[in-house]
Amino acid sequence: MRIYLAGPEVFLADCAEIAAAKQAVCAAYGLVGIFPTEPPSAPDAAEPAWVRVYRQLEAEMRGCDAIIANLTPFRGPSADPGTVFELGFMRALGKPAFGYTNVAARFGARTMAAIGPAARRRGEGWEDAEGMLVEAFDLHDNLMLEGGLHAAGGCLAVEEVPAEARWRDLGAFTRCVEAAARVLRAQPSSVSSA
């Protein structure tokens, strides 16, 4: 069974090492971890690079049986948008979806911290300077993310990891792999290549 390993670690200089470490955890549970990879550079290609990258990643997702998404907050109160897109994509295909975050603080508290003194009361809740409500569901990100994980039969693993290890600690990730192995063992592969 193949698991798509979504997350913003692709932006780190040593992402190949992180990919290998994640794939080793998957292998220990009998799973094949598919880390998103860019297609080879092709300066003369008819399509721009970003279209070729997108097509490759979409094909990799379709070829996987499930997704584990690193939803650790990225440059703001929420997860990396590329990872969130991929989570929505895999949920729509009906594939099991698992997520993790290495920041334990809830979405509401993180959003309030980002808004700072500009926060204003709205009824029993809060809004920002633009009048946008702060979600108050006591979740770890926008409700669509945890809602999607829940609907997909998955879970969100949460750990508080020191900032310097936030993008490399695999404790919560490993809990997702365990959960994925349990769920996938009980069902046939959804992709013909597996």
Place this chain on the structure above:
Amino acid sequence: MRIYLAGPEVFLADCAEIAAAKQAVCAAYGLVGIFPTEPPSAPDAAEPAWVRVYRQLEAEMRGCDAIIANLTPFRGPSADPGTVFELGFMRALGKPAFGYTNVAARFGARTMAAIGPAARRRGEGWEDAEGMLVEAFDLHDNLMLEGGLHAAGGCLAVEEVPAEARWRDLGAFTRCVEAAARVLRAQPSSVSSA
């Protein structure tokens, strides 16, 4: 034909007025705009509110023929994560997808502004203080978003709107509705209810 109207305007106090305005534009093009709505409050429900909200929005998406996503940057360099999840979801279902943003600055420039003086060189590009690369595809957000729109046969409409009108100006939205009407006229509905 029914169009799912995704965007963070749901967080505004006057979102009902914005929904009505968007639906009027859709109606002028012969389309039915479906604005995400929360299910009625049910304090005694077996499931928590966020699960019920998620289920309703997912059902609304499945009942639509296409999506128009408001990808205007929300509380950071990227779009609202709920909207991004929905875009990925609809793309995976093979439905036409359109997006718009009322901020013309590119993702790279917005990300660099958010990083500020902590930005460091990495090769010919830039990375943040955590060593995370700044995407350099000259797009308006993470490449998965524009890649998904492109693969779905849609487009991204971009306008620069003054900050005070950013969540209410419907110029770029209207261009998406025009494009959606053109695309949908050429194909049968993908949902049985339409």
